[in-house]
Amino acid sequence: MGTLAQLYIIAILISHGLLLIYTLWRRNQQREGFYWTLAGSILAAAASAVYFLPEDWLLANSLGRVFPLTLLLSGTLIAFGGLILGDMDYHQPRPITRRIWLVFSALWPILYAVLAFSNNNGEPYTGVFDAGxxxxxxxxLGGAALGGIFLIAVGFINFWAANIPEVANRALYWTLGVGIMLLGIALMTTGELIPAMLGMAVLLLGIAGAVNGYTSYRVFDIRASISTILRTLILTVGTGAVIFGAMYLVNGLELSSDLQDALVLGVLALIIAAIYVPARQILEMLFRRLILPKRANPALVTREYAQRVATAQDLKSLAVIATDALNQLMGIRRSTIILVNGTSSDENEIELLIMPNKENGKEQRASLRRGGPIFRILAGNRRPITQFDIEYDPECREVAVSELDFLRSLGMHAYA
Structure with a gap:
């Protein structure tokens, strides 16, 4: 292994070290998964360090450096599988998935080690794929494939079952992270230095994403990123088609002089410029209309809302008309008006009166603790709070079970 390869691996190890320091610094005492994250990061760094061993290094007979490499990478996948399952089961525990994963985690590396030691009389091999x-x-290979398929399947199940957009996005985030890790593991176990170096970078990217998922309950919007990538791809393909079409047209013309070449190219450049700019604008307009969500016009919403509310006769009809107007004008599925009553018999609580709406024509009553996280954020900090914040924000970990169940039953996305 050359000096550049060694420097590259050292840079990878330094990056792993920085991620470890960041994990320790941002350790979230209120969330599970710290030890899974720590173990996975350490094992992944150790797997990259294995390539400092000589290529002909042998542990026993035909067991070369691929043996510790495979064990370390399997441990990495197992650790981050535990982190991912724990995160996706945060509020709706599914013990069966964790039990399956724990059994798999115990059997896979042990079975591999036993088989490797019992079949180590052949020629040494440098990669899993070289072993035949x-x-x-x-x-x-089968263990990595089964483990990855299991995690991806659980991720998609959580994605489809989620009733909060941010929860669905988080499940999709973990699913994408598993795919990145599997790609990195596959490249690192080829036994070839160049693919292995690429695999180290890919695995580091997957681990960085997992660390970000552990340290922050909000992750970047996968759907918005896909929309941006799709838009860029459409525009790039359109631009490439115009450029290569012009080149093909010029090559097909038989011109007798350089002057004619220059004139034809100049005319084509003007024509392409005249066509390309409006064509790009049309493509962007179609993309915004067909793919990107429509945004409400604040001035139009305010005017229409005021006109509709003015027709209300009493408080109940006002609540129904107001929520129906918000649903139509803002493009949302449901909304309600919650009135706060400060005359509760318990001085530590405030009474909530949930007004009727189009979906539910009955009034509902509930209460919030004055010192609770939800009341503190809404009344003390005077900022809105989403259902996702209530479910996942460490600041809301002390929300009473009765409050949490009631807010879930409303089926709302945000409160202000």
């Missing part, structure tokens, strides 16, 4: 159809290679 040996039992240990089948277990190594």
């Amino acid at each position: 159809a040996t039992p240990q290679a089948i277990v190594a």
